[in-house]
Amino acid sequence: MNNREITERLNEVFRDVFDDDSICVNENTTSADIEDWDSIEHINLIAAVENEFGIRFKMREVSGMKNVGEMIAIISSRA
Amino acid sequence: MKELDYPFDSKDILRNKREIKKKLLSDGTPRIKKNIAVLGGSTADHIISMLRLFLLNAGIEPHFYKSEYNKFYEDAVFGSPELESFKPDIIFIHTTSRNLTFMPDDASVTEEEMEKRIEEQFKYFRQAWDGLAGRFGCPVIQNNFELPLFRRTGNYDCWGESGQSAFIARMNVLLSNYARHTKNFYINDINYLSATIGLEKWHNPEAWYLYKYAMSPSVIPDLAYSAACIIKSIFGRNHKVIDLDLDNTLWGGVIGDDGREGIEIGPETAVGQAYSEFQSFIKGYKDYGVLLAVCSKNDMENALLGLEHPCGVLRPDDFVSIKANWENKDRNIQETADELGLLADSFVFIDDNPAECAIIEAQLPQVQTVRMDTVGAAMYALSRGGFFEVTSLSGDDRRRTEMYAANAKRIAEQKSFASYKDYLLSLEMFAKICDFEPIYYQRITQLTNKSNQFNLTTRRFTEAEIEEISSKPGYIRLCGRLCDKFGDNGIVSVVIGRCEDDTAHIELWLMSCRVLKRDMELAMLDEFVKKCRERSIRRIIGYYYKTPKNGMVAGLYESFGFSPVEKKDNGDSVWSLETEGYVNKNEVIKYDKRSYINE
Numbered sequence: 001m002n003n004r005e006i007t008e009r010l011n012e013v014f015r016d017v018f019d020d021d022s023i024c025v026n027e028n029t030t031s032a033d034i035e036d037w038d039s040i041e042h043i044n045l046i047a048a049v050e051n052e053f054g055i056r057f058k059m060r061e062v063s064g065m066k067n068v069g070e071m072i073a074i075i076s077s078r079a
Numbered sequence: 080m081k082e083l084d085y086p087f088d089s090k091d092i093l094r095n096k097r098e099i100k101k102k103l104l105s106d107g108t109p110r111i112k113k114n115i116a117v118l119g120g121s122t123a124d125h126i127i128s129m130l131r132l133f134l135l136n137a138g139i140e141p142h143f144y145k146s147e148y149n150k151f152y153e154d155a156v157f158g159s160p161e162l163e164s165f166k167p168d169i170i171f172i173h174t175t176s177r178n179l180t181f182m183p184d185d186a187s188v189t190e191e192e193m194e195k196r197i198e199e200q201f202k203y204f205r206q207a208w209d210g211l212a213g214r215f216g217c218p219v220i221q222n223n224f225e226l227p228l229f230r231r232t233g234n235y236d237c238w239g240e241s242g243q244s245a246f247i248a249r250m251n252v253l254l255s256n257y258a259r260h261t262k263n264f265y266i267n268d269i270n271y272l273s274a275t276i277g278l279e280k281w282h283n284p285e286a287w288y289l290y291k292y293a294m295s296p297s298v299i300p301d302l303a304y305s306a307a308c309i310i311k312s313i314f315g316r317n318h319k320v321i322d323l324d325l326d327n328t329l330w331g332g333v334i335g336d337d338g339r340e341g342i343e344i345g346p347e348t349a350v351g352q353a354y355s356e357f358q359s360f361i362k363g364y365k366d367y368g369v370l371l372a373v374c375s376k377n378d379m380e381n382a383l384l385g386l387e388h389p390c391g392v393l394r395p396d397d398f399v400s401i402k403a404n405w406e407n408k409d410r411n412i413q414e415t416a417d418e419l420g421l422l423a424d425s426f427v428f429i430d431d432n433p434a435e436c437a438i439i440e441a442q443l444p445q446v447q448t449v450r451m452d453t454v455g456a457a458m459y460a461l462s463r464g465g466f467f468e469v470t471s472l473s474g475d476d477r478r479r480t481e482m483y484a485a486n487a488k489r490i491a492e493q494k495s496f497a498s499y500k501d502y503l504l505s506l507e508m509f510a511k512i513c514d515f516e517p518i519y520y521q522r523i524t525q526l527t528n529k530s531n532q533f534n535l536t537t538r539r540f541t542e543a544e545i546e547e548i549s550s551k552p553g554y555i556r557l558c559g560r561l562c563d564k565f566g567d568n569g570i571v572s573v574v575i576g577r578c579e580d581d582t583a584h585i586e587l588w589l590m591s592c593r594v595l596k597r598d599m600e601l602a603m604l605d606e607f608v609k610k611c612r613e614r615s616i617r618r619i620i621g622y623y624y625k626t627p628k629n630g631m632v633a634g635l636y637e638s639f640g641f642s643p644v645e646k647k648d649n650g651d652s653v654w655s656l657e658t659e660g661y662v663n664k665n666e667v668i669k670y671d672k673r674s675y676i677n678e
Binding site for chain 1: 090097098124125286292296
């Protein structure tokens with residue numbers, strides 16, 4: 001799976017979790033770019049991403065991800 | 080909403096919760112508004128958002144108060160102005176074993192100290208409940224406690240002085256005793272819930288370290304559903320009726336074909352035992368005020384014959400309504416509801432046939448369906464579904480007018496299939512109709528000996544006779560197999576025509592009742608006429624020989640467009656059809672031309 005495919009699938013997850021079909025994530029997207037992306041929604045997002053890709057994030061990764069690019073990098077190293 | 084009916088897909092609900100919420104809020108259903116205070120001993124955000132969905136789906140529009148993180152005790156005992164002004168209708172105390180502050184954690188705890196700790200711990204919770212009762216007097220729902228995943232001392236943990244499992248088990252007994260003696264106090268049994276889900280899945284320590292969730296986020300929908308069932312029961316939104324199919328639901332076999340001696344119920348066989356247990360389980364619901372009804376495609380006479388089986392547990396007078404006829408089941412359920420003065424949304428319908436469940440889900444989506452796959456699965460689904468959650472309080476009086484308003488709305492929305500034909504098309508049926516093939520001899524023979532209802536001549540054949548007929552050129556033989564999107568029904572129809580010059584005499588025409596009202600008989604007729612034309616046969620003669628069981632097909636040839644030739648006093652009749660000018664009748668079943676799937 002290349003980064004483009006990961007980004008596409010990730011985007012679907014984001015759109016579902018935030019119920020917003022206008023979302024288009026890229027490597028630089030951060031929680032500041034999506035209005036509803038707060039610490040509570042982050043929990044849901046992480047679970048949905050884990051389910052989508054069949055992976056588990058490590059605790060340090062959950063709290064340490066700075067942007068979507070880092071999320072993609074972790075997924076790509078594991079999936 | 081299907082997504083939220085048990086059994087639901089937790090991952091899907093969590094991921095799409097915003098969209099689901101939006102759909103629910105815009106569906107126009109009138110809902111009763113309730114204020115629900117959630118006092119949490121750990122993070123409660125997702126519990127609230129899941130609770131909201133399940134309650135909206137149950138006709139309750141909740142407004143929530145959420146205590147500050149782990150401030151359930153402070154809110155309850157000392158009160159808070161926000162909670163006071165919120166005026167809760169219900170308070171849900173969401174605590175877990177993480178909140179058992181007096182739980183022993185080392186080997187030094189003596190039996191005496193253990194007693195003291197349990198007493199202290201119980202007192203701590205009791206203070207919270209007393210505080211709430213004094214301040215609000217509204218119903219309180221309290222989680223009991225889940226067992227730990229980690230047991231330092233192994234099995235000893237459940238009985239040793241310092242055992243945590245032992246401590247939790249004793250706390251749960253104290254909670255149950257308290258609930259039994261306290262009005263307006265209900266236990267949300269997460270001890271059971273975590274056991275059924277499995278402690279390995281329930282517990283997720285990382286969710287605690289990261290988010291202070293006391294269980295895995297993936298099980299939060301289950302927890303919320305369980306609490307929602309209590310809430311909807313308290314507000315009188317329980318289901319009220321279990322409407323049951325008969326054949327292969329209350330007993331094994333088909334009463335109309337197998338007769339009273341042939342169906343399985345009672346201690347003689349494993350299948351019979353399973354159905355006995357199921358009947359007892361269902362009968363037990365009556366003690367809690369649940370109404371039982373029957374909705375079966377059967378003749379009334381046969382339905383009663385089955386229900387009066389000497390080994391049966393349920394008797395005809397256990398049911399408030401018995402519908403045994405050949406009408407569509409959605410109509411029967413609606414009629415039963417009308418007769419009882421209830422809405423269809425208080426019905427739970429149980430049937431072994433997935434197609435029957437599907438038509439109910441489409442035509443009467445407010446009816447909860449339970450598929451009778453196995454007896455065990457059905458009992459589990461029926462109880463886990465929480466349709467008949469028992470609480471002592473009964474519903475508000477305000478509900479009545481809202482109920483009628485909702486009803487009017489549903490009538491307008493009810494028919495999601497424009498016609499019965501649309502429903503049949505939605506089943507995506509495929510038929511394979513072919514000559515008798517050796518692999519089917521056994522099944523064909525069995526059908527000729529078992530089928531009594533949809534059977535025009537009720538002629539029985541041995542396998543040797545079927546084999547013989549199959550080798551003779553003077554016969555048109557058809558066996559029909561029907562598949563739909565739910566699966567393969569197998570060989571369900573058999574026709575034998577004996578050819579004589581330019582005439583074919585139908586010696587056998589039968590069909591399994593499993594596929595009634597699917598137009599399979601039309602597909603068979605089309606194929607039969609086609610075969611006749613290939614042999615230049617111009618006239619088809621059909622015979623109906625009346626038996627005590629085949630009344631349902633007395634008018635079959637007439638409905639096929641045959642003309643009467645002879646009608647005898649004993650009920651027998653003879654019919655004829657010209658093959659010329661015949662127009663194919665089946666419009667809903669496609670023909671599968673592939674060489675067929677192997678058995």
